[in-house]
Amino acid sequence: MGLITPNDFPNLQELYIAQLRYLLSAENQIVKGLPKMIEHAVDLQLKGAFQSHLQETEVHAARLEQLIGDFAMDADDKKDPILAAIVGSGENITKETTPGAVRDAGLIATAQKVEHYEIASYGSARDWAEQLGLAEHAMILEQTLEEEKHADRVLTEISSRTNPTASVAA
Numbered sequence: 001m002g003l004i005t006p007n008d009f010p011n012l013q014e015l016y017i018a019q020l021r022y023l024l025s026a027e028n029q030i031v032k033g034l035p036k037m038i039e040h041a042v043d044l045q046l047k048g049a050f051q052s053h054l055q056e057t058e059v060h061a062a063r064l065e066q067l068i069g070d071f072a073m074d075a076d077d078k079k080d081p082i083l084a085a086i087v088g089s090g091e092n093i094t095k096e097t098t099p100g101a102v103r104d105a106g107l108i109a110t111a112q113k114v115e116h117y118e119i120a121s122y123g124s125a126r127d128w129a130e131q132l133g134l135a136e137h138a139m140i141l142e143q144t145l146e147e148e149k150h151a152d153r154v155l156t157e158i159s160s161r162t163n164p165t166a167s168v169a170a
Contacts, residue, residue, distance in 0.1 A: 012128055012131060012132060013132055015128065016125065016128040016129065016132060017068065017071055017073070018078060019121065019124060019125045019128065020064055020067050020068050020125060021068065021078035022078050022080045022121065023060075023064055023080075023118070023121055023122065023125060024061060024064040024065065024068065024078075025078055025079050025080040025083065026080050026083040026114075026117070026118060026121070027057050027060045027061040027064060028061055029080065029083050029084060029087055030053075030054075030057045030083075030087075030114060031054065031057050031058060031061060033087045033090065033091075034050050034051075034053065034054040034057065035054070036091070036094070037050050037090065037094075037107050037110075037111065038050045038051055038054070040094045040099070040103060040107065041103075041104055041107055042099050042100055042101070042103065042104055043101075043104045043158065043162055045158050045161075046104055046107065046108065046158050046162070049151070049154050049155065049158060050111070053111075053151050056147055056151070060144050060147070063140050063143075063144060066140075067137050067140060067141075070137070082117065083114065083117060086110065086113045086114055086117065087110075087114070089110055089113075090106075090107060090110035090111075093106035093107060093109075093110060094107075100166075100169060101162050101163075101165040101166035101169050102166045102169050104162050104166070105159065105162055105163055105166040108155050108158060108159045108162065109159075111151075111155055112152060112155050112156070112159075115148055115149075115151055115152040115155065116152065118148045119145065119148050119149060119152065122141055122144055122145040122148060123145055125141050126138050126141035126142050126145055129141055
């Protein structure tokens with residue numbers, strides 16, 4: 001979530017709705033950032049993983065819009081400054097490295113930071129949905145959570161192959 005204080009939300013439902021909006025912001029930022037990562041990645045498997053996750057991310061955003069809409073609210077996002085900083089670090093990697101294994105290693109690290117942030121955020125949102133008696137929301141959030149965990153595992157597999165190459169790059 002973004003930078004908030006405990007007094008920002010009077011009850012769990014409002015905190016939950018804010019979390020959904022932060023997640024929507026995160027997914028929207030990822031949709032904008034992944035094409036650049038695809039463009040800058042060299043490893044074909046990594047490009048494919050990013051492309052696949054871009055399609056998943058678009059679905060994740062649509063799910064969040066649906067969940068927010070269940071509260072009869074506009075599905076506007078709430079700018080997530082934490083994810084913006086992570087995405088910015090990925091942009092720096094592309095500026096500060098040349099194409100190849102080292103850049104790919106940096107892109108993977110950035111993508112995994114995003115995944116871990118999403119895993120934590122979706123896990124909290126799912127738990128709050130359960131506490132609020134929103135079983136359908138909890139199911140949808142669990143599905144997305146599992147997809148984020150899968151994306152992280154795929155990135156780990158790719159990094160186990162590309163990191164050794166990066167370690168010997170000149």
